[in-house]
Amino acid sequence: MKLYVPLDSAAVALGADALVGAIEAEAARRGMTVEVVRNGSRGMVWLEPLVEVVASEGRLGFGPMTLADVPGLFDDLALHPKALGPVEDLPWMKGQTRLTFARVGVIDPLSLADYRAHGGMAGLERAKGMTPAQIVAEVTESGLRGRGGAGFPTGIKWKTVSEAAGPQKYIVCNADEGDSATFADRMLMEGDPFCLIEGMAIAGLACGATKGYVYLRSEYPVAIQVMEAAVRIAREAEVLGPQFDMEIRVGAGAYVCGEETSLLNSLEGKRGVVRAKPPLPALQGFLGHPTVVNNVISLASVPVIMAKGAAHYKDFGLGRSRGTIPLQIAGNVRFGGLYECAFGLTLGKIVNDIAGGTATGRPIKAVQVGGPLGAWFPPSLFDTPFGYEEFAGKDGLIGHAGLTVVDDSVDMLGMARFAMEFCAIESCGKCTPCRVGAVRGVETVDRIARGDTSAIPLLVDLCSTMKSGSLCALGGFTPYPVMSALTHFPDDFARAKEAAE
Incomplete structure (x- = not known):
């Protein structure tokens, strides 16, 4: 009997670790053998801890699980009170366009073989047969923009670093996810760490960088553990090595270190304060060398672009907002979690249909998009399409695509x-x-x-x-x-x- 129980921080906070112990104990009591795989979260936080049982019809979901629900997993599954049916058939999952998060919740995060079996490393293999300029052109053509802030075109940043002079260049991943209602970076690192490693390795090839750093916040102990283990595995498998290697660095959690120059100061062991620009980090970044600083989701989106081609990725979205965006839905909502879709859905569809309105049942008063520094959008602006320019036109910003919903009782x-x-x-x-x-x-x-x-x-x-x-x-x-x-x-x-x- 094979089961999947998330190691995702949200699931762990809701008792996932205890469930694993209870499952193993129940199996021993019944004289059965079980294989428990700790996967990432599917993003349906309201159903966590979500246990999946491998059956002939696919992976069947059960949640939110409690310890009292464990014995029923060893009886008739159809009669289990928490039975949800095949996970892939749930409306939340069927409605998504999962490109960056295609493997999260599906694979064993620390199995490189599992990663490869689900399409992993195809992008890196293709990139190895291309020139740096060709890789940069592919990423530029895809329309990929920064997924952690102002939406700056990723290809332009890579081109600047690639063409900059210098004996050493760096790829720095900004994983200091400090905005309220944001958890996509954490979910990706906990559920599909090799995707980030692959994206950084491709960036290294494109820019001539031989060293990379992931700057992680100390509040993410599970992500730190998974990423450190994944780097060791990738190094042993020679995915990482002399051509490109990387390290995990942990910061103390200052919000301002999410700003790229403050992050670089902290990475250098200095106080995390903002640097004046110019010079830009692309020209004088980490230790004064040309440096790419990209968000987790930006870098993790690169493997699918390289594997399937720029045209495939660019085919999703609207206007200058191409590809997909992992919406992080939180606050007073019925269905909170991560939902990856193409740019273009209206804000109203996201909060009313996907999020299911408020958990309290009261009318929605406003939605804050983009973390604690994002604008509050009232229902009168719910026809705004989810896109960078579309939100900027309404004096808002997408930022890291975190959404906080409040009802009419909020002042x-x-x-x-x-x-x-x-x-x-x-x-x-x-x-x-x-x-x-x-x-x-x-x-x-x-x-x-x-x-x-x-x-x-x-x-x-x-x-x-x-x-x-x-x-x-x-x-x-x-x-x-x-x-x-x-x-x-x-x-x-x-x-x-x-x-x-």
Whole structure:
């Protein structure tokens, strides 16, 4: 009997490790032999821990599982109270276009043979037969853009590093996933680590880099463990070696280290503060050498592009947003989790149909897209297609594609204060608009909360200064949630005056 139980952090937090012990104990009690594979999560977090049993009709899902549900796995599976049927046939799975996450939840994350059997390493093998310029051209043609921030074209960044002069070049993976409602990086590293390794190796071939680093946050112990083991396995199998090798580095979890230059400072053993640009990291990055800094999902999307061709990947999406995007749905929703689809779905379809509306059953008030620095979108903007330019046109950003849903009981003045306070706490202190502006912002929002609506113009001016004067995204994007809250929910600000009176 073969079963799959996720080692994914979300599943582990909900009792997956204990389930494995209970399954093995029940099998021993019945004199049966079981093989338990620790896979990644399928992304249906509301069903975790999700146990899959291999049957003649495919892998059957059972969840969310408790210890009391374990004995039923050894009886008639059709009568099990948590039976879900074939996992691949569940609506959540059937509706997706899984390219980057095609193997996550399917394979044993640390089996290189399993990875190869599901198409892994095909992209790297093809890249080995190409020139660096051809690899860069393929990635550029695919339309792949950064999946962790501003959506900068990946091919352009690679071309800059490839053509830069220098005796040493580096590939740095930004795995410092610090935005609220984001977990795609973690899920990929825990569920398909060789995909990231393959993507970084391809980037090394394209740019002439022989060394790579994955900068991981310390709050991800499972991801650290899996990635370190995967690097050792890849090195033993000579996937990594003199031509390109890599290391896992662990940071202390400062939010600002998600900004590429702060990350590089931390990677060098320095304080994680923002560097002024120019010079760009592509020309003078890690230790002063040309460096590619890409997000986990950006690099993990490269193998499928190289294996199936740029045209295949580019065929998905809309406008300048090509390929797929792993939506991370969280907050007050019925179905929270990871859903990979082509760019272009409307925000309304995502939160109403895929996420199933609010878990409380109350009306949706707003959705914040792009983490704690993203704008709040009200239902009146739910017809906005999910794309970089489409969101920018509505004064929003996609960022890492994390979505936080709130219902009509949430006070948006409080959400504006949270954004300012978050920036004040997490600021590295490098630039005045961020270091001082966020503190003054909290004070200004508190004035409004006490009923002083004359402070609203001050808040608007302050946001304008922060947006234009900050050196990095932390201070520059903090105005987005503040101004969107003020623009779309003025009644929440006006009520503060009424309450004060």
